[in-house]
Amino acid sequence: MITLLRGAVLSMSASEAVVDVGGMGFRVMATPTTLSQLRVGQEATIPTSFIVRDDSMTLYGFADEDERNTFDILIGLSGIGPKIGLAVLSVHTPDTLRGIVEREDIAALTQVPGIGRKGAQRILLELGTKLGPATSQVEAAAPSSVTADVVAALVGLGWSEPVAAEAVKTVEGESGPLPVSQMLKLALQKLGGKR
Template sequence: MIAALRGSVLSVEPTVAVIEAGGVGYAVQATPATLAGLRVGQEAFVHTSLVVREDSMTLFGFADADEREVFDVLQTVSGVGPKLALTILATLTPDQLRQAVANADIAALTRVSGVGKKGAQRLVLEIGAKLGPRRGGDLEAPSSNARSGDVVAALVGLGFSERDAESAFSQVEKATPEAEVPELLRASLKILGAGR
């Protein structure tokens, strides 16, 4: 696996840069923010993730290791491939994504091109705490009312009635009052799934 590249920047296009390392020019796909930091003719260092498919090998580049780790975690979500993971990181910084997932902020996630309401709910459910803590400091814990609204809205969006969703949330919150939104949502889904 190619984990990082250091070399001279040969070209920078809107979605890809070519970096020469060891006499080989590597095409590196990256976010606009990462590409904006590269200058043709100057040396660059990027963290990379190599995605191998049956018909292709694509190298993705990142300004820092945190972005690369988040990129890899995003691809563990069903329906999220490398292109969509890169689009998410082009729209939200890793810490903004952590905050959106921790608060089940569906509106923030659906601002990403290619992520609909169901996709945003999958991100919240499947990523959970995999992204780790914010690098810029701790998140403020959302209030109980905000958590209730977020969890109930997500459950209703998944097809449960509001009454059932509120009942499940109430049971879960009593059992785990300190839990954050993703944990509350997963536990509520277990209760609702058992009742079907």
């Protein structure tokens, strides 16, 4: 099982990075927040979860061990695969998710693409105390934190900081506060081929 990668980041897109480990390129699927911390050409240490299915072998990368452990718990729930597990962590940090479970906040879970009301109820029931208590009372990421993460992700993907910041500002003006993953997606659409 591959639980950690350390090596130079060769390339990145909105949903994955390629990391050179000893001359081998590993493709790692990750959340926008995790990707925003990586820079092409720089060394990175990425906790990973290696998922083997009948038709694929996929490596998922995370910002830290807490995020990886939360992912592993999520995909252990019935009906939750890696795609939904990654989507949950794209919208909510592990600690925010703990708070959601403690408050039984169905509405917050339905913000995740692919999770409806019934699915959210089932997830809350199955998670129970598996994630442990929330370590802070943070309800959601502050908009400035989301903005900074998205700008950093765009810069990591090759756009200049002023161009990235302008795209994010435009998206915020049109759509209001959004989770990192949705804001990054809309900003990428705005930028198109501009570099």
